[in-house]
Amino acid sequence: xxxxxxxxxxxxxxxxxxxxxxxxxxxxxxxxxxxxxxxxxxxxxxxxxxxxxxxxxxxxxxxxxxxxxxxxxxxxxxxxxxxxxxxxxxxxxxxxxxxxxxxxxxxxxxxxxxxxxxxxxxxxxxxxxxxxxxxxxxxxxxxxxxxxxxxxxxxxxxxxxxxxxxxxxxxxxxxxxxxxxxxxxxxxxxxxxxxxxxxxxxxxxxxxxxxxxxxx
Amino acid sequence: xxxxxxxxxxxxxxxxxxxxxxxxxxxxxxxxxxxxxxxxxxxxxxxxxxxxxxxxxxxxxxxxxxxxxxxxxxxxxxxxxxxxxxxxxxxxxxxxxxxxxxxxxxxxxxxxxxxxxxxxxxxxxxxxxxxxxxxxxxxxxxxxxxxxxxxxxxxxxxxxxxxxxxxxxxxxxxxxxxxxxxxxxxxxxxxx
Numbered sequence: 001x002x003x004x005x006x007x008x009x010x011x012x013x014x015x016x017x018x019x020x021x022x023x024x025x026x027x028x029x030x031x032x033x034x035x036x037x038x039x040x041x042x043x044x045x046x047x048x049x050x051x052x053x054x055x056x057x058x059x060x061x062x063x064x065x066x067x068x069x070x071x072x073x074x075x076x077x078x079x080x081x082x083x084x085x086x087x088x089x090x091x092x093x094x095x096x097x098x099x100x101x102x103x104x105x106x107x108x109x110x111x112x113x114x115x116x117x118x119x120x121x122x123x124x125x126x127x128x129x130x131x132x133x134x135x136x137x138x139x140x141x142x143x144x145x146x147x148x149x150x151x152x153x154x155x156x157x158x159x160x161x162x163x164x165x166x167x168x169x170x171x172x173x174x175x176x177x178x179x180x181x182x183x184x185x186x187x188x189x190x191x192x193x194x195x196x197x198x199x200x201x202x203x204x205x206x207x208x209x210x211x212x213x214x215x216x
Numbered sequence: 217x218x219x220x221x222x223x224x225x226x227x228x229x230x231x232x233x234x235x236x237x238x239x240x241x242x243x244x245x246x247x248x249x250x251x252x253x254x255x256x257x258x259x260x261x262x263x264x265x266x267x268x269x270x271x272x273x274x275x276x277x278x279x280x281x282x283x284x285x286x287x288x289x290x291x292x293x294x295x296x297x298x299x300x301x302x303x304x305x306x307x308x309x310x311x312x313x314x315x316x317x318x319x320x321x322x323x324x325x326x327x328x329x330x331x332x333x334x335x336x337x338x339x340x341x342x343x344x345x346x347x348x349x350x351x352x353x354x355x356x357x358x359x360x361x362x363x364x365x366x367x368x369x370x371x372x373x374x375x376x377x378x379x380x381x382x383x384x385x386x387x388x389x390x391x392x393x394x395x396x397x398x399x400x401x402x403x404x405x406x407x408x
Contacts, residue, residue: 028328032238079289102335109328179395186388194380
């Protein structure tokens, strides 16, 4: 495994290896609960908490967990934190808990969390594991926020419940319904791919120009 | 009996697990490139879903009444170990079936559709018969979505789509369109 600096560990998950937009992990919650900004943020924060907690514990216990049963051990640790998160949300913000429904419990099977434990936290010291968890968690939160904002602004004409466009705006209701989730993520991915292609083409032209200049 | 039929139909079409509730998206995007693989994945899913319905009913009835906070942990542990045992049993009893379903079984365990089924079944207070019909309906719905997706993807593979949309972006847009089509079934239940 290549050695990385702490900054790389932190920044990697946020953009270049964004769990949702680049690695396509954790899609179920990213599509299911992003119909409003508030729900997206609640989901992002709950997942962030679970990821941070499990990375901490897995990294602390990494010399104690036998290799053969590691996956089951990780799942048990994750499930424990999810139970804590679920009960916490139910106690503090019951209406959010109701809106997210079964999807809080489903954080357990979010492949992004298990993936970080298996690929990173189980092999690194606590500090690095926490940095990685923060980066990945923030990346997930950003992706969810982007989707939630897009869907709420277009589908309801509001942001965090505040109307934006005045009474004459006809909301595009389909965006807050299930098909809107697929369409929004599809549009985001296509936009990203277009952006990357353009940047790659720009870099190629610049390199060609530089080579020409060098030759002349 | 009528209720059971509507539970099945609702889980299969109106509240399709994949297209309306976003459960089981990993296999939906992962193994939907070929119709045949998609069909096998769907069948393996039906099988595991029915097992899960049985397990979670047993857990809910006999164990979790005493310790409700263990719900999530016990569901996932029991389902994962059960699938493992079934996998070993199939390998021993019917090598042909194992070759057809084998590689998909472990994949399915970490699929949110399975845990989602157990949780929805609990939240809605389904009994044994209702749970089984719900599981079969959900499984058929997943299979339907997978096969539809795979047939569309086989066709688009050769068509001339813009370069930037190749890959997951296109698949998501197709999924959105399918989901839009499935929304048309929403009137089915209220009309009945």
